[in-house]
Amino acid sequence: MEQQEHHGKKWLETLLSLMGFPAEVTVAYRESEIGESDECWLIINDAQLTPEQISLLIGERGEGIDAIQYLANTLINLSVDDSQQQGFTIELNGYRLQRYEELKAWTQQVAQQVRQTGREVEMPSLSSAERRQVHTFLQEVADLETESRGQEPDRRLVVKPR
Structure with missing residues (x-):
């Protein structure tokens, strides 16, 4: 794995x-x-980057950093045996950690709304990685379940009562 890290x-x-x-x-x-x-995190040191460069790399709603992360995970593991493949998370300026906390808080709000109303709630505008995180947040919750609906680029995550 150390070779994969270095390569990444x-x-x-x-x-x-x-x-x-x-x-x-x-x-x-x-x-x-x-x-x-x-998980292996590749953290971009932003000391030599301007705020504009950081903004460009992260992109609107994280689309830039998500694209870089997708490329990293695809290209770095392209010629590697399945058992040796390494997943990479790309971090810049605390974006991933901040987004994780935001997503966790939003998921808790949605869960509470579903419990109060008894109706499903759709969570729009999530990347596939973020949808996976929400599924993970709620997988052990006994009274709620999640599912993804639709096709990319308009795939939505739904939280509903079990």
Whole structure:
């Protein structure tokens, strides 16, 4: 796995450089939300980036950083045996951690609304990774269930009573 981490770090630094955003990348591990092995985080050091560059990399509603993360996970693991593949989370300026907390709070609000009304609630505008997080947040909740409906790019997550 150490080779994958190094490859991921190098790949992301090269991508950033080609984009005109030379920045160092550090590797860190964070416990997975779903109890699997620790996740590998590639953290972009924003010390040499302007606020405009950070905003461009993150993109509107995280679309830029999501795209970079998708590319990283696809391209870095392309020629690697399934058993050696590594999942990567790309972090910049605390975006992922902040979004995780926002998503958790929103999910709790939606869960409370479903309990109070007894009706399902649709959570629009979530990336596939965010939908997965919401499914994970609520998978152990006895009185609620989640499902995804529709097709990309208009796929929606629904929270409803069991």
